[in-house]
Every structure is written in C-alpha cells, then in structure tokens.
Amino acid sequence: MDPRRKTPHVPGPSLWPVGFAIGVAVALLGLVVRWQIIALGIVISLVFGILWIRDAAGRRGITETVEVESEYGPGHPGPTIPPPSTREKYPRSVFLELSTLGVGGVIGGLVTLPALGFMIGPAFLKQGVKDHDLGPVENFPQDSFVVATYMSDPAQGEVSRRTAFVRYNGLLGSQPSFTIISNHCVHLGCPVQPNGPVYDKQSKTFGDVTLIPAKPSGFGCPCHGGQYDSEGNRVAGPPVRALDRYSFSIRNGHLFVGAPYSVAKVEGVGSAAKIHKSAYSYPGEQADGVESWLYPIQPPN
Amino acid sequence: MSNQRSKYEHLMYPVDWLEERSGLVGGIKYFLFRKVPGDVNWFQTLGAATLTAFLVQATTGVMLAMYYKPDAKSAYPSIEHITNDLFAGWLVRGMHRWGASVFIILMFMHMGRVFLFGAYKYPRELTWIVGVILVALGLAEGFTGYLLPWDQTAYWATTVGININGTAPFLGPFIAQFLQGGEFINADTLSRFYAIHMLLLPAMIAGLIGLHLYLVIRLGVTSPPWSKEAAGGSNDSEPGADEETHG
Numbered sequence: 051m052d053p054r055r056k057t058p059h060v061p062g063p064s065l066w067p068v069g070f071a072i073g074v075a076v077a078l079l080g081l082v083v084r085w086q087i088i089a090l091g092i093v094i095s096l097v098f099g100i101l102w103i104r105d106a107a108g109r110r111g112i113t114e115t116v117e118v119e120s121e122y123g124p125g126h127p128g129p130t131i132p133p134p135s136t137r138e139k140y141p142r143s144v145f146l147e148l149s150t151l152g153v154g155g156v157i158g159g160l161v162t163l164p165a166l167g168f169m170i171g172p173a174f175l176k177q178g179v180k181d182h183d184l185g186p187v188e189n190f191p192q193d194s195f196v197v198a199t200y201m202s203d204p205a206q207g208e209v210s211r212r213t214a215f216v217r218y219n220g221l222l223g224s225q226p227s228f229t230i231i232s233n234h235c236v237h238l239g240c241p242v243q244p245n246g247p248v249y250d251k252q253s254k255t256f257g258d259v260t261l262i263p264a265k266p267s268g269f270g271c272p273c274h275g276g277q278y279d280s281e282g283n284r285v286a287g288p289p290v291r292a293l294d295r296y297s298f299s300i301r302n303g304h305l306f307v308g309a310p311y312s313v314a315k316v317e318g319v320g321s322a323a324k325i326h327k328s329a330y331s332y333p334g335e336q337a338d339g340v341e342s343w344l345y346p347i348q349p350p351n
Numbered sequence: 352m353s354n355q356r357s358k359y360e361h362l363m364y365p366v367d368w369l370e371e372r373s374g375l376v377g378g379i380k381y382f383l384f385r386k387v388p389g390d391v392n393w394f395q396t397l398g399a400a401t402l403t404a405f406l407v408q409a410t411t412g413v414m415l416a417m418y419y420k421p422d423a424k425s426a427y428p429s430i431e432h433i434t435n436d437l438f439a440g441w442l443v444r445g446m447h448r449w450g451a452s453v454f455i456i457l458m459f460m461h462m463g464r465v466f467l468f469g470a471y472k473y474p475r476e477l478t479w480i481v482g483v484i485l486v487a488l489g490l491a492e493g494f495t496g497y498l499l500p501w502d503q504t505a506y507w508a509t510t511v512g513i514n515i516n517g518t519a520p521f522l523g524p525f526i527a528q529f530l531q532g533g534e535f536i537n538a539d540t541l542s543r544f545y546a547i548h549m550l551l552l553p554a555m556i557a558g559l560i561g562l563h564l565y566l567v568i569r570l571g572v573t574s575p576p577w578s579k580e581a582a583g584g585s586n587d588s589e590p591g592a593d594e595e596t597h598g
C-alpha cells in the first residue's frame with residue numbers, strides 16, 4: 051500500500067474482536083469444565099476488549115497525534131497536521147456515539163447472557179445419576195442374564211426408565227462379580243434386545259424395578275442390525291465399540307446400579323474378563339484408536 | 352378505471368386513509384406489480400409455493416398448539432385427543448404433518464430451480480446464502496417437530512437423530528447434550544424441543560424469509576437461462592419495458 055496516498059481509506063479489519071470472541075468462548079467452555087478456565091477466558095476477553103476499544107478509538111482520532119504519525123513509519127514527516135490546539139482531539143459526537151453503543155451493549159448483555167446461560171447451563175450442570183437399588187442379590191442366578199428395568203429418576207417418571215442386562219458371575223476372590231450391560235446401542239442409541247428367550251411370566255416387580263430372566267446368546271439391535279456377543283463386544287453391524295456397562299455396588303445384600311461407563315472391548319468372559327474402560331461417551335464415538343481423538347472432551351455426566 | 356373510481360370512490364376511503372398515513376398500500380402494490388422479465392417460467396413460482404407452505408405450517412401449527420400438551424405424561428394422549436375427538440382435529444393435524452414434508456420438498460425444488468437457472472450468481476449470492484440457512488432451519492424444524500407426538504417412532508427417531516449429532520467431531524457430544532437438555536433424554540427434552548419448534552425456529556425462519564424476499568424484490572428475478580432478452584439491463588430503463596411486464 052502506498053503510504054502517501056491522499057484518500058482516506060477504510061480501516062482494514064482488526065483481529066482484536068476475534069481474540070475477544072475466543073475469550074468469551076473459553077469462558078463459556080470454563081462453565082462446563084472448571085472455574086479457572088472461566089477466569090482465563092475473562093482475562094483473555096478483557097485484554098482483547100481493551101485492545102479493541104483502543105484500536106477503534108485510535109481509528110477515530112481519539113488518541114494522541116503520535117498514533118497517527120506512526121502509520122507513516124519512523125522518520126517520515128507525514129502530512130501536515132494542524133497544531134494540536136486547533137484540532138478537536140475528542141469530539142463530543144464520537145464520545146456520545148461510543149457511549150451509546152457501550153451502554154446499549156451492556157444492557158443487551160445483561161439481558162442476553164443470563165437467558166443464554168439458562169438455555170444452555172441446565173444441560174451441563176448437576177448431571178449424574180444416583181445409585182439405584184435392584185433388590186436382593188439372590189434375585190440374580192449365577193451365569194445367567196436378568197433383564198432389569200428401573201426408573202433412574204422416579205420423579206421424572208417413565209421417561210427416565212433404563213434397561214440393563216445383569217449377570218451374576220459368582221465370586222471374584224471374596225467379592226461378588228456382576229456384569230451389567232446397558233441396552234443403549236452404541237451405534238446410535240436404539241434399545242438392543244436379548245437374542246434368545248425372555249421369560250416374561252417369571253418376571254418380578256417391586257417399586258419401579260422389573261426383573262425378567264432371559265437366556266440370550268448375545269444382543270441385537272432392531273434399528274440397523276448391530277450385533278453383540280454376551281459380553282457386549284460388537285460382532286457385526288455399524289456399532290463402533292462394545293456395549294456400555296454400569297458400575298455397581300452391593301449394600302446390605304442389595305445390588306445397586308451406579309454410573310455408566312463406556313467400553314472399547316472386553317477380553318475374556320465373566321468375572322475373569324478384562325474390560326477396556328473409557329469415559330462414558332455418546333453412541334457412535336470410538337473408545338479407542340485414532341478415531342477416539344475426535345472426541346477429546348466429553349460433557350459432564 | 353376513472354369512472355369506476357368515481358362511482359365507488361367511497362369504498363376507497365379506508366384504503367386512502369391507510370395509504371396517506373403509512374404508504375403501505377403503495378408498498379404492497381410495488382411488491383405485487385413489480386416488473387419481472389417477460390419470459391419468466393412456471394418454475395419461478397416455486398419460491399412463492401414454498402412461502403405458501405410455510406404459511407400453512409405456521410397457521411395449522413398455532414391451531415394445534417391450542418390443544419397439544421408438551422409434557423411427557425400428556426403429550427401422546429393430547430395427540431390422540433386431537434386426532435380422534437376434536438372437530439376437524441384429524442384434518443388440521445394431517446395438514447401440519449403432510450405439509451411439513453411438502454414444505455421441505457418445495458424448498459429443495461425451489462433451490463434446484465435457482466441452481467439450474469444459475470440464479471444464485473452475482474448479485475444474488477446473498478439471496479442464496481440466506482436460502483441455505485433457511486434449508487438448515489427448515490430441516491431443524493422437521494427434526495424438532497417429529498418428537499412431539501411422543502410415540503415410539505418419535506422417541507427412537509429422535510434418539511438416533513440426537514446421537515447422529517453427537518458423532519460430529521469435537522463438539523458433537525456437547526451439541527447432543529444441549530439438544531437433550533441433559534445427559535439423557537429426560538422430562539425437559541420434550542418441552543425444549545417444543546419451544547424450539549414453535550417459537551425459536553419459526554421466528555428465525557420468518558425473519559429470514561423477510562430478508563430473502565427483500566433481496567428478491569431489490570434485485571429483481573432472473574430470466575431463464577434460455578432467455579433471448581439482453582442480460583444485465585434493468586427493465587425500468589429499457590424503452591418499451593412496460594409492455595413486457597406482467598402484473
């Protein structure tokens with residue numbers, strides 16, 4: 051660009067707003083990750099915000115003459131600038147313009163930010179499921195499956211009903227071992243079904259829990275034909291990992307299902323199985339290998 | 352014309368009153384009687400057809416909202432009530448349900464005609480871009496509406512749809528969780544989809560249709576690609592342009 055050209059030019063786009071936006075984005079990310087990241091985001095957006103305002107003000111001739119001269123490079127005399135006394139450095143109209151925009155922005159932000167937070171926040175905060183009582187351990191015969199359904203949050207009603215395939219594997223050392231497989235297909239989330247007889251007539255119901263004995267040789271999904279073996283490993287179809295499992299605990303002789311986790315694959319069977327665990331993820335997301343890098347952070351659960 | 356005008360002049364008083372205060376009548380006339388190329392094609396009515404489909408959806412949707420109950424316990428019973436008990440409920444629900452597909456199909460046909468006519472080229476790129484956003488919002492409208500009957504098809508189709516969003520790299524899980532309004536589909540998911548379906552998206556679509564039409568009127572519509580008329584000239588400045596216009 052010829053520095054001596056006479057026509058006033060439109061200022062080129064500034065990069066400060068981009069930095070400011072990144073700061074806001076980091077702060078929002080912090081909301082779901084941890085508060086230090088919120089602070090970092092606020093600092094980034096403040097720094098870039100100030101630079102942005104300084105820059106915008108400079109372009110409007112608010113700042114000192116020196117800034118204007120610097121555009122012409124050191125040593126260059128530049129155009130004749132009227133002596134500072136006659137030049138209005140900070141015209142009132144510019145001040146009013148900026149303060150109207152500023153006040154408008156603050157008012158807009160005060161209204162918009164809480165509303166946006168209310169829209170987005172509840173989906174990510176206070177997540178997590180409570181342990182749920184599936185009744186006495188004796189309900190689960192060794193080495194055979196029971197289809198257990200229960201409401202993970204009875205206050206929400208039927209919409210919170212979950213289904214898990216529970217198998218008692220006998221004792222591992224002195225501790226009882228359970229395999230609790232989620233019925234949530236890891237292709238796209240349809241309900242997988244036991245491949246084999248389900249003994250509805252022998253079902254037991256108490257509270258919001260129903261237990262139905264079954265003899266599956268594996269599990270199959272009605273939606274796109276995903277097939278899994280009895281450890282939940284994928285054997286055919288579009289799913290990308292093994293079926294999710296639930297953690298469990300035993301209190302006063304009762305089996306409690308806890309939080310779900312994802313499984314890349316299972317080696318071996320029953321209590322001797324080696325489970326390749328990973329963070330609980332959405333269906334369709336690989337739990338190991340290069341593709342799993344596509345999903346580096348999972349939302350809180 | 353002038354005879355009629357004097358005979359029925361009193362009929363025009365309200366219109367004149369409105370025109371004098373708002374200029375709206377002139378505006379509407381400008382919109383309806385604006386000049387278009389002499390050889391426009393039937394395919395160029397597809398945009399207006401899409402607009403009509405949208406208006407049908409908006410109207411029938413408001414009516415359905417008077418009887419539909421967006422919570423997990425009563426959504427499906429309220430749909431049954433609309434379909435089986437209420438006068439003309441089956442009709443209005445049917446219009447909204449089939450109309451949804453008609454709207455999407457018309458949108459794509461209109462898009463196809465714009466593409467095949469090359470009507471997206473300078474200076475109409477922005478019209479095209481607004482159109483692309485309209486397609487996205489229209490599909491989102493279909494997706495959020497599909498959950499509302501809260502039957503097995505609705506529930507599992509939505510599960511699958513949300514999880515497809517979840518497989519997008521990096522942000523996918525967050526998008527899925529935002530759509531669900533939590534870790535799982537829960538009691539709030541239905542009302543969330545309802546609010547997006549009936550308030551958020553229609554408002555955005557209506558606003559963008561306004562912008563789209565503003566651009567169409569401002570830039571004028573294109574002639575078909577096989578047109579013999581000279582390209583580039585504005586009809587207003589061409590002598591004899593008036594004879595060629597329809598309206």
Ligand code: HEM
Nearest residue numbers: 395396398399401402462470471478479482483485572573
């Ligand atoms: C809600 C959906 C839409 C409505 C209501 C709508 C409405 C209209 C109308 C009434 C016209 C006047 C000309 C004609 O009818 O062909 C038009 C033109 C146009 N539309 Fe759309 N449209 C929609 C979606 C789209 C989409 C999805 C695209 C493409 C991505 C698009 C791109 C265009 C373009 C480029 C023009 C200018 C064509 C020309 O000047 O010949 N529109 N639209």
Ligand code: FES
Nearest residue numbers: 235237238271276
């Ligand atoms: S959802 Fe199970 S195979 Fe697609």
